[in-house]
Amino acid sequence: MTKPPHSPSPKAPGSLEPALTVPRAEYWRVDLHAHTIYSKDCLTPTAALIERARAVGLHKIAVTEHNRLDGALAAKRLAPDLVIVGEEIKTTHGEIIAWYVQEEVPRGLSPVETVRRLRDQGAVISIPHPLDSVRSSAMGMETVLTVIDAVDALEVLNARCVRHADNGAALALARLHGKLMTAGSDAHTLYEVGRCALETPPFADNARAFLAALQYAVPVGSESPFWPHFASTWAKIRKRIAPVKL
Ligand SMILES: [Zn+2]
Secondary structure (H helix, E strand, O other): OOOOOOOOOOOOOOOOOOOOOOOHHHOEEEEEEEOOOOOOOOOOOHHHHHHHHHHOOOOEEEEEEEOOOHHHHHHHHHOOOOEEEEEEEEEOOEEEEEEOOOOOOOOOOOHHHHHHHHHHOOOEEEEOOOOOOOOOOOOOHHHHHHHOOOOOEEEEEEOOOOOHHHHHHHHHHHHHHOOEEEEEOOEOOHHHOOOEEEEEOOOOOOHHHHHHHHOOOEEEEOOOOOHHHHHHHHHHHHHHHOOOOO
16 A cells, blocks of 8 residues: 555654654644743743744744753743753753753763763753854864764754754755754744744654654744844843843
8 A cells, every 4th residue: 555645654673663644734843942031142031932832833842941951941830731841051062952851961061971961861862053154052063973873863954043054064964874853943032933843743742752753853944034143142231231030
């Protein structure tokens, strides 16, 4: 019997789950990368992010603050059905992003040690904007190649990449190394929420099911305009002038 075109391919032997046969029309839209006021370069209140995520039709949004977990946990308490708890961690050589993080991983560790700590707690691990040629926080090819075998995925579509070609290079690298793909808006303003996302089959709220769904993920959306970057700069200045109450 021939497979209908919307069905995902059969799973490879040894993969996590039996073949999923969810029609594409029932796929979720999932933004795997977003910040709130808990991040130093963002002023978005937690409740506003949640409201916006629902308004733009996201089924899930991952809150991935810089180097802390409390913002994601606060969001999860407000909207347990919607929020995935994540963290974006600055290592000595670029950033790593992870989901289903149980215990905060501090900034400043090596990429290898950061991945080890995330792996030990069963998190799903990706490298955000890995080849962004503009952002200093991007890992860059040389370091990516040292940890690519240890991570689950590469972020192949980040709406804050200024150069589309940098997302394209990440996609090519993920394909070359057989890595799963993740995507997200990297929203630091409400406007950006959901600009880039993944379409995935529905999944239970745990790391294993999420990882299985990633095998069928389709990145969607396009890069944001440049102006939200100014909003992040303003957020940093604003917080230096007067600390915000969390
Ligand atoms: Zn980010």
